Amino acid sequence: MEHLFRQTQYTVAKLIEDIDLGEIGLPDLQRPFVWRNNKVRDLFDSLYRGYPIGSLLFWENGYPKEHRLIGREDQQKIPRLLIIDGQQRLTSLYAVMKGRPVLWKDYRYKKIRIGFHPFLEKFEVTNSAIEKDPHWLADISLIWTQDLYDLIEQYLERLHHHEPLSRENEKRIHQVFHRLFDLQKYQIPTVEISASVDEEQVAEIFKRVNSQGTPLNLSDFILTLMSVFWEEGRQALEHFSRAAKTPPSTPQPSPYNPVFQPGPDHLLRVSVMVGFRRAKLPDVYALLRGKDLKTRTFSVEQRDRQFALLQQAQSKTLNLQHWHDYLKVLKRAGYLRGDMISSKMAVLFTYALWLIGKVDYHIDPYTLREAMARWLFMALLTGRYTKSPESRMEQDLSLLRDTSSAQGFLETLEQEIQAVLTPDFWEVSLPNQLATASARNPGQFAFYASLCILDAPVLYSRMKVAELLSPDLRSHRRSLERHHLFPRQYLKRIGITQDRWINQVANYTLVEWTDNQRIGDRAPQAYVPQMEQRFTPEELQHMYRLHALPHRWYEMDYHEFLQERRKRMAQVIRWGFEHLGTGRSALGFPGSSED
Numbered sequence: 001m002e003h004l005f006r007q008t009q010y011t012v013a014k015l016i017e018d019i020d021l022g023e024i025g026l027p028d029l030q031r032p033f034v035w036r037n038n039k040v041r042d043l044f045d046s047l048y049r050g051y052p053i054g055s056l057l058f059w060e061n062g063y064p065k066e067h068r069l070i071g072r073e074d075q076q077k078i079p080r081l082l083i084i085d086g087q088q089r090l091t092s093l094y095a096v097m098k099g100r101p102v103l104w105k106d107y108r109y110k111k112i113r114i115g116f117h118p119f120l121e122k123f124e125v126t127n128s129a130i131e132k133d134p135h136w137l138a139d140i141s142l143i144w145t146q147d148l149y150d151l152i153e154q155y156l157e158r159l160h161h162h163e164p165l166s167r168e169n170e171k172r173i174h175q176v177f178h179r180l181f182d183l184q185k186y187q188i189p190t191v192e193i194s195a196s197v198d199e200e201q202v203a204e205i206f207k208r209v210n211s212q213g214t215p216l217n218l219s220d221f222i223l224t225l226m227s228v229f230w231e232e233g234r235q236a237l238e239h240f241s242r243a244a245k246t247p248p249s250t251p252q253p254s255p256y257n258p259v260f261q262p263g264p265d266h267l268l269r270v271s272v273m274v275g276f277r278r279a280k281l282p283d284v285y286a287l288l289r290g291k292d293l294k295t296r297t298f299s300v301e302q303r304d305r306q307f308a309l310l311q312q313a314q315s316k317t318l319n320l321q322h323w324h325d326y327l328k329v330l331k332r333a334g335y336l337r338g339d340m341i342s343s344k345m346a347v348l349f350t351y352a353l354w355l356i357g358k359v360d361y362h363i364d365p366y367t368l369r370e371a372m373a374r375w376l377f378m379a380l381l382t383g384r385y386t387k388s389p390e391s392r393m394e395q396d397l398s399l400l401r402d403t404s405s406a407q408g409f410l411e412t413l414e415q416e417i418q419a420v421l422t423p424d425f426w427e428v429s430l431p432n433q434l435a436t437a438s439a440r441n442p443g444q445f446a447f448y449a450s451l452c453i454l455d456a457p458v459l460y461s462r463m464k465v466a467e468l469l470s471p472d473l474r475s476h477r478r479s480l481e482r483h484h485l486f487p488r489q490y491l492k493r494i495g496i497t498q499d500r501w502i503n504q505v506a507n508y509t510l511v512e513w514t515d516n517q518r519i520g521d522r523a524p525q526a527y528v529p530q531m532e533q534r535f536t537p538e539e540l541q542h543m544y545r546l547h548a549l550p551h552r553w554y555e556m557d558y559h560e561f562l563q564e565r566r567k568r569m570a571q572v573i574r575w576g577f578e579h580l581g582t583g584r585s586a587l588g589f590p591g592s593s594e595d
Contacts, residue, residue, distance in 0.1 A: 275313025334449025450576025524554030
């Protein structure tokens, strides 16, 4: 029987040496570091006291005899081992012992500074007090990056200026500093998984031996491979992601937008779907390792071909014109704010579909935008990619495998939309979906999106919902606020005290915050007639129709109101959806006289 793995031990010094030589691939030196400094402090404290810190899990890359210069200038060979579990521990050890800065979540490079008190034999995250106290070594990196004897003499000299020091204490300082220096001799158990083991087995092994370190998922596996074989591509993903989150300081083109900020793994997923027509990352990871999925053998030529496909797809994904044209799809679908998006996967997969339609089928921009807005609306409303998203995406991609024309592309997607959004969905499933108090209900977000699509006014206002939902508006308070139509305290006064009833989706609406202040906890019968006086009967009819409110709704029994409004909200959502692609609703424009 073939061995799946082997167990061994590495000293810390050997691990660091192998990272420098490129024997071990450690991409986290260029990717955001997720540990807090106090975890790094605890790691070194455990090493110092001889406590176990868990094992490391490596995976052989399949090319043990392939050696050439890649990646960092000081790297001498392609990594034989890829880190699967233990990245944060290994990054912490390397960064501190080499004195190297790491990239943090704010995308700034900073050193991890851990202080050490030789008399107390205590580690602490360095702060201003430690910096000023001569008893502390403010940065333990100096132990391994400077001459140890010089460092000890400098420390003792600083202490002598502060207080007398006995010969016994001087001796103790030497001992403690040498003990700290010898942390590099600490042996860490490792598990090295054979290159022949497939991705599903690796995932299973990981689950069984996983320590408390930050795990890698399959997108991390691929980003690790990119660090090895295509460093510029991985850096491009990081740069795009960072720039999408940060308003540009110059007039140069930028991926920045206030609605959707993708991470590197998100952008990678899009590139994978565009380049390989696959959504299941284990298969893509195997291909990028040069693995033939039929023969299960490795080939350098196969790997190079697959990376070439990834490079082509990524160039499309990161194209700024493509990106900003796609963001118009989100606006067209009514999703104007990031907090309205209940599924990032839906946005990412729709972007992949948009790119396929744009680049492969050459669909004109207007037609493509409308089709993709319908698809995105459907996907977000139904939670299409919430459970088992990769499997669902794989099925959707398979719908297009036999499609050879732009018309076929559009018809295939529209057929799937109609198969999902049936009359039963609109009339039964959706009203039931709205019977919830969940703060992030996809149906509620779709209702708000529909108000934007239909150019609806804010309730009891002549301002438009889309105007006041704009992410460009910034103030101490939001222009629009969610308001209980039947206020909380009013409901409690009439005996309805449970949050699951008070916070029903059908009890919420969007109003200007100034109106929210005026309404307070008053009964609807008290505040609504005052609000209605601002408008003509025709304006009120139009407003109530779009906001799914029956005539004289404020006089209804609360539970009857909820049931009726859910039906009307579902109808408004349907109007909004049908307005996409046609500019009108099959059920009649919401401003008509029908009730």
